Amino acid sequence: MSFIRRLIFGTPTSSPSPSPSVPSTRSSSPAKGEEMRLAPVSRILTHKQRKTRKRRNTFIFFLGGLFGLVVAGFFAGRNDLIELPEMLEGITMDSLMDVLPAGFVKDARDLAVGAGFSKGEREAVNYDSFSVGLYLKAQGIHANHSVIMVPGVISTGLESWGTTNASRPFFRKRLWGSWSMMRALVADKDEWKRHIMLDKRTGLDPPGVKLRAAQGFDAADFFITGYWIWSKILENLATIGYDPTNSYTAAYDWRLSYANLEVRDQYFTRLKTHIEMAKKISNKKVVLVSHSMGGQVLFYFMHWVASSSGGNGGDDWVDKHIDSWVNISGCMLGALKGLPAVLSGEMKDTAQLNAFAVYGLEKFLNKEERAELFRAMPGISSMLPIGGDAVWGNATWAPDDTPGQEVSYGQFLNFKNQNTSTGYRNLTVSQSLEYLYNTTEDWYHKAVEGSYSHGVAHTTAEVEANEKDPRKWINPLETRLPLAPNLKIYCFYGIGKPTERSYFYRHSDNPLSSLNITIDTGLTQANIDHGVILGEGDGTVNLLSVGYMCNRGWKYHRYNPAGVKIKTYEMPHEPDRFSPRGGPTTGDHVDILGRQSLNDLILRVAAGRGEEIEEMVVSRIAEYARNVKIEEEDKYKVAGDDGNREEERRGRVRDKIEEKAEEVMETLEKIIGGKSENKNKDEL
Numbered sequence: 176m177s178f179i180r181r182l183i184f185g186t187p188t189s190s191p192s193p194s195p196s197v198p199s200t201r202s203s204s205p206a207k208g209e210e211m212r213l214a215p216v217s218r219i220l221t222h223k224q225r226k227t228r229k230r231r232n233t234f235i236f237f238l239g240g241l242f243g244l245v246v247a248g249f250f251a252g253r254n255d256l257i258e259l260p261e262m263l264e265g266i267t268m269d270s271l272m273d274v275l276p277a278g279f280v281k282d283a284r285d286l287a288v289g290a291g292f293s294k295g296e297r298e299a300v301n302y303d304s305f306s307v308g309l310y311l312k313a314q315g316i317h318a319n320h321s322v323i324m325v326p327g328v329i330s331t332g333l334e335s336w337g338t339t340n341a342s343r344p345f346f347r348k349r350l351w352g353s354w355s356m357m358r359a360l361v362a363d364k365d366e367w368k369r370h371i372m373l374d375k376r377t378g379l380d381p382p383g384v385k386l387r388a389a390q391g392f393d394a395a396d397f398f399i400t401g402y403w404i405w406s407k408i409l410e411n412l413a414t415i416g417y418d419p420t421n422s423y424t425a426a427y428d429w430r431l432s433y434a435n436l437e438v439r440d441q442y443f444t445r446l447k448t449h450i451e452m453a454k455k456i457s458n459k460k461v462v463l464v465s466h467s468m469g470g471q472v473l474f475y476f477m478h479w480v481a482s483s484s485g486g487n488g489g490d491d492w493v494d495k496h497i498d499s500w501v502n503i504s505g506c507m508l509g510a511l512k513g514l515p516a517v518l519s520g521e522m523k524d525t526a527q528l529n530a531f532a533v534y535g536l537e538k539f540l541n542k543e544e545r546a547e548l549f550r551a552m553p554g555i556s557s558m559l560p561i562g563g564d565a566v567w568g569n570a571t572w573a574p575d576d577t578p579g580q581e582v583s584y585g586q587f588l589n590f591k592n593q594n595t596s597t598g599y600r601n602l603t604v605s606q607s608l609e610y611l612y613n614t615t616e617d618w619y620h621k622a623v624e625g626s627y628s629h630g631v632a633h634t635t636a637e638v639e640a641n642e643k644d645p646r647k648w649i650n651p652l653e654t655r656l657p658l659a660p661n662l663k664i665y666c667f668y669g670i671g672k673p674t675e676r677s678y679f680y681r682h683s684d685n686p687l688s689s690l691n692i693t694i695d696t697g698l699t700q701a702n703i704d705h706g707v708i709l710g711e712g713d714g715t716v717n718l719l720s721v722g723y724m725c726n727r728g729w730k731y732h733r734y735n736p737a738g739v740k741i742k743t744y745e746m747p748h749e750p751d752r753f754s755p756r757g758g759p760t761t762g763d764h765v766d767i768l769g770r771q772s773l774n775d776l777i778l779r780v781a782a783g784r785g786e787e788i789e790e791m792v793v794s795r796i797a798e799y800a801r802n803v804k805i806e807e808e809d810k811y812k813v814a815g816d817d818g819n820r821e822e823e824r825r826g827r828v829r830d831k832i833e834e835k836a837e838e839v840m841e842t843l844e845k846i847i848g849g850k851s852e853n854k855n856k857d858e859l
Contacts, residue, residue, distance in 0.1 A: 311415060312414055320782075322412060323423050323464070328468035329429060331388050332352030335386055364540070371386070379435060394424055421453070425446050434645060443475075443486060447486050462501065467505065482643075498663065502666050513556070521693065564604060566604075575799045582703075631653065663739070674713065674715065679703060680692040726796050726800050728800075745791055746770060
């Protein structure tokens with residue numbers, strides 16, 4: 176066997192020994208009088224290099240052969256010539272490691288783990304993951320409030336618990352959020368789609384399929400191996416004293432409508448119970464941390480928990496149980512990219528692909544399939560844009576239009592030849608939603624309108640009436656914050672990364688396609704990139720969505736009657752050019768979860784030191800928010816305005832008071848005359 180290993184893997188041969196013994200680490204000295212031959216140093220070095228190259232080439236050859244065997248077996252298995260699962264049955268990584276030579280295993284480990292980094296560099300990277308927590312711990316910051324984290328859309332893994340014949344191969348494997356998903360998608364796309372899509376009639380599991388959200392910290396710390404999401408935050412929380420006894424990830428099935436989260440999984444009941452238990456054990460209120468869609472989920476929960484038709488906790492439940500809500504990149508007014516996703520199965524990520532990548536994607540999972548997939552996940556549609564033309568603009572204007580802009584953002588779906596015989600015309604956001612409902616199946620239209628609302632309430636009476644309508648509970652422009660005067664909300668989000676704001680569409684060229692229109696990917700000019708018009712945001716969610724409610728909307732009385740305290744902290748996107756995820760100063764929608772300053776802020780809030788955080792707003796959100804066509808009611812304008820118009824009003828009043836004071840001083844001086852010469856004017 177050793178001879179075969181030497182022959183295949185190039186293991187150095189040794190002199191035959193008459194009896195087994197431990198080989199010496201150094202050569203024996205030559206016998207006296209024994210003839211010796213000297214070799215130059217260069218030849219010795221060359222000899223060593225050849226040996227190393229040979230081992231490395233052998234390793235690569237072995238991997239190539241193994242890959243070829245697997246591929247051949249896969250295609251043969253599709254033709255029923257070879258039963259690959261039976262061939263590989265019982266083979267595990269541990270068994271392979273046992274039979275492979277030690278030298279081969281070492282080479283594999285060096286290539287897979289080393290990845291070009293020295294041991295010291297790897298240790299430095301690992302240490303940096305905990306650096307924020309270690310720094311704050313040295314300052315005396317430690318775990319205080321229990322922390323409950325609510326992930327964003329698609330970041331929670333989904334695993335199969337079905338036991339039908341079709342589901343057994345996937346049992347307890349993640350069909351979303353792991354390499355198992357990729358294997359299932361490649362091996363049998365139709366079966367994967369059947370498992371991942373919800374029933375179009377009920378919005379729940381299809382017959383014979385049972386997918387559930389993974390639980391625990393593993394549910395959202397990594398999407399797939401190596402692509403972290405919440406991992407950095409968990410590491411830093413642990414550094415100041417958090418563990419599974421005082422922190423919890425409230426993972427959920429993001430495919431479900433919010434109402435069905437409670438119907439099928441009792442998600443909100445379990446979340447309410449966990450918060451109550453955490454408060455009872457620690458005798459301290461809880462800190463909630465949400466990301467992206469998780470912000471909408473928590474906003475819905477705060478209505479549900481108080482409602483007599485939901486958690487029946489009463490209007491004071493939030494004030495009694497929740498200390499702070501950290502809202503990270505919360506898409507409170509939806510995500511504009513959600514509309515083209517369900518309309519034509521496209522978004523900036525697909526529009527910007529090169530021709531080769533587009534060809535591969537269309538062959539593997541085409542536009543129609545992607546649109547069908549997104550529509551069969553009602554949770555995705557919760558992020559359709561909220562606020563209509565009042566927030567997103569009309570045919571000639573938008574709140575975030577900039578001087579000299581050729582095309583207004585208010586025209587959400589644009590057509591280059593809108594006056595042709597096709598009849599297509601440019602559409603605003605509200606018109607685009609109407610077009611979506613008119614061109615999609617009835618079941619989708621009913622599912623969305625039966626679960627969500629996207630309008631605006633302009634009076635307190637409307638807002639209070641909407642508290643009884645669960646469809647309105649995701650919409651902060653139609654409902655209010657909880658009656659919790661002691662609650663604190665922290666809005667942390669990234670800015671400065673080009674984000675899709677509107678689109679150029681064209682008539683579909685494919686007569687067999689079920690889609691009427693697709694993004695005009697051939698159009699690139701000025702701020703139009705492959706048919707996508709870019710605006711301000713964090714790369715995924717537009718600035719108006721993440722920033723309007725925090726900077727203005729929740730300062731209106733009807734949306735925040737209890738006076739909940741709100742702080743905003745913007746984080747400019749300043750990526751590290753050498754880091755694929757942007758490094759410690761990124762403002763990207765997902766990668767911001769690893770940003771050092773964000774981790775610092777979260778830990779301070781969790782430790783009960785949120786009052787130390789000072790607001791930082793560097794974008795033009797205040798200007799854009801003032802342009803939005805939503806006004807405070809007249810009777811609350813003085814007390815409820817947001818400090819922009821109110822500060823202007825106060826400034827005008829202050830100027831008038833100063834003018835009157837000067838006039839009074841001049842009048843007094845004239846009246847008193849010389850009698851005031853020895854007196855201080857300030858005393859007068």
